[in-house]
Amino acid sequence: MVELEKNKNISVHMDTLEQHPHCSHGPTILFSRGLDGKKFYSCAAYRDKKKCSFFLWENQSGEKYVQQFERDPIISKMIRFKLQSRLKFVKSLNQENRIYCHKCNELLPKSEKHLHLEHEDFLQENIDDFKLSRPSQLLRPFQESKRESQYFFTDSTINAFLNMFKSLNIKYVVCIGAPTIHEQIVCKVPVLKSILLDIDHRYLQFYQCNDFRWFNLFNCYILEECDTKEILVDLLSKEDSMAVLIDPPFGGRLEPIAYTMKKFDDIRLKHNKNFLTKFLILPYFMERYVKSCLPEMSMLDYKVDYSNHKKFNDTGRNKGSPIRLFTNANQSKIPLPSDENYHFCEECNRWVSGENNHCYQCGGCMSKNGRKYIHCNLCKKCVKCTWKHCKKCKKCCLPDHRCINDQIKTSSKNKRQGQNKKYKSSINLKSTMIKKNIYNEEIKRF
Ligand SMILES: C[S@@+](CC[C@H](N)C(=O)[O-])C[C@H]1O[C@@H](n2cnc3c(N)ncnc32)[C@H](O)[C@@H]1O
Ligand SMILES: [Zn+2]
Ligand SMILES: [Zn+2]
Ligand SMILES: [Zn+2]
Ligand SMILES: [Zn+2]
Ligand SMILES: [Zn+2]
Ligand SMILES: [Zn+2]
Known part of the structure; x- marks a missing residue:
């Protein structure tokens, strides 16, 4: 989505974030759009007006405008305390006496069912211990929402992450937007500690402060x-060997994520802690944006699978999930599951997927999209195996592409017809549209 927004020329200005006006979701972000670059503040978490309608031109800022916007109920220490005692009480009941109301987003004892009589369709009864300890399985995913697209990892992906933490000797994981990893660590991996930071406030009622914070990435x-x-100082100065794993909602910008990572790094540095090992989950074609915003990160060949997403897993697409893991850790220290056909490439000194063969001409395992790449001696680089070298275009292209020469011919024919100017711009427009469509297609294919 970064690309789409770049097309619309939206820039993000984070330098003075702490002085920006707040909406219910914390400091807003200063954006600018279009040719005039007029700047405006908008919600950092939501682009959807229904979720947060905050909008303010830069020169409009001031209490008068800021106060127009309603704040969400504030979660005070007292509320957290009440939620915790409620959880303790509900936990002490038999599962038949535990209810979750999906309308009020509230855990409750059966004795309070009469207070939710109008929510009959939203009441889930018989909440067992498993669901209580894995709230992501209980809560209804907000899939319809643009931002909180809650797609959950498959068990094999969760295990692969846990093995990576083990290989890197990580002792504490900050899971941002990754509830299933947090749950697995809490329930099954006593040697690891973890905290969940997420904007989904429903998790508040299942966890104590040390386990969950309502956080905007x-x-x-x-x-x-x-x-x-x-709170961040307290959290980030706890442990020397710490990792942060971020599964951001699709469509999030990278600059704000880089901002948050820089804040984390600064705290660690100030408190003499080792550098933070970072894992960021994004589609493979975002690689160049990741590199420009977070240059220390490199892309692992591991395909991240989601269980409730039609296309982000190995069944949906013939080349497997397009989602990858980016990290600042040394890739040679991160073994990928050999039972899923990953192997270690001695030349590259990193683990790669089964179909990623080392190319001695390029000096690397060059496949990015999960399919075989082949080396083209004419282009002098590895290309997707579905591409063919086109003599006319002098490069490798999809077999059914329209040759550049043909496009030029059309254009010169029209030139002769005296429509030169009009056509030039239409060709430019077309090629931009083709590029955009390719990108939209990429997005749609998920
Ligand atoms: C694609 S889901 C990831 C779920 C993950 N795959 C798992 O299995 O645990 C994105 C997560 O990011 C959270 N999220 C969305 N916007 C956020 C924000 N601005 N700050 C923090 N978390 C956010 C959502 O609530 C959701 O839990
Ligand atoms: Zn907001
Ligand atoms: Zn209710
Ligand atoms: Zn290699
Ligand atoms: Zn090659
Ligand atoms: Zn070629
Ligand atoms: Zn061609």
């Missing part, structure tokens, strides 16, 4: 009544 802000900095 795109402005590094804790949405509870607390001092964000104090």
Whole structure:
């Protein structure tokens, strides 16, 4: 989506974020759009007006405007305390006496069912211990929402992540937008500690402060009544060997994620802790944006699978999921599952997928999209195996492409017809549209 937004020329300005006006989701982000580059503040978490309608031109800022916007209920220490005692109480009941109301997003004892009589269709009864300890399985995913697209990892992907933490000797994992990893660590991996940071406030009622914080990744802000900095310092200076794993919602910009990572790094540095091992999950074709915003990160060949997403897994597409893991860790220290056909390439000193063969001419395992690449001696580089070298275009292209020469011919024919100017712009427009469509197609294919 970064690309789509770049096409619309939207820029993000994060330098003075701490002074920006706040919406219910913390400091807003300063954006600028179009040729005049007029700047405006908008919500850091939601682009959808229904979710957050905050909008303010830069020169409009001031209390008067800011106060027009309603705040979500503030989660104070008192509320957290009440939620915790409620959880304790519900846990102490038999599963037949536990209910979850999906309308009120509330865990409740059966004795309070009469208070939700109008929500009959939303009541889920018989909440067992498994669901209580894995709220992601209980809560209804917000799939319809653009931002909180809650697609969950498959068990094999969760295991692969846990093995990576083990190989890197990680002791503490900060899971941002990754509830299933947090749940697995809490329930099954006693040697690891973990905290979940997520914008989904429903998790508040299942966890204590040490296990969950209501957090906005795109402005590094804790949405509870607390001092964000104090809490982050406390969290990030706990452990020497710490990792952060981020599964951001699709469509999120990278600049704000880089902003949050820089804040984390600064805290670690100030408190003399080792550098933070980072894992960021994004589609493979976002690689160049990741490199420009977070240059320390490189792309692992591991395909991240989601269980409730039609195309982000190995069944949906013949080349497997297009989602990858980016990391600042040394790739040679991250073994990928050999039972899923990953192997170690001695030349590259990293693990790669089964179909990624080493190319001695290019000096690397060059496949990015999960399919075989073949070396083209004329292009002097590896290309997708579905491409063929076209003599006319002098490069490898899809077999059914329209040759550049043919396009030029059409254009000169029209030139002769005296429509030169008009056509030139239409060709430019067309090629931009083709590029855009390719990108849209990429997105749609998910
Ligand atoms: C694609 S889902 C990831 C779920 C993950 N694959 C798992 O299995 O645990 C994205 C997650 O990011 C969270 N999220 C969305 N926007 C966020 C934000 N601005 N700050 C923090 N978390 C956010 C959502 O609530 C959701 O849990
Ligand atoms: Zn907002
Ligand atoms: Zn209810
Ligand atoms: Zn190689
Ligand atoms: Zn090659
Ligand atoms: Zn070629
Ligand atoms: Zn051609």
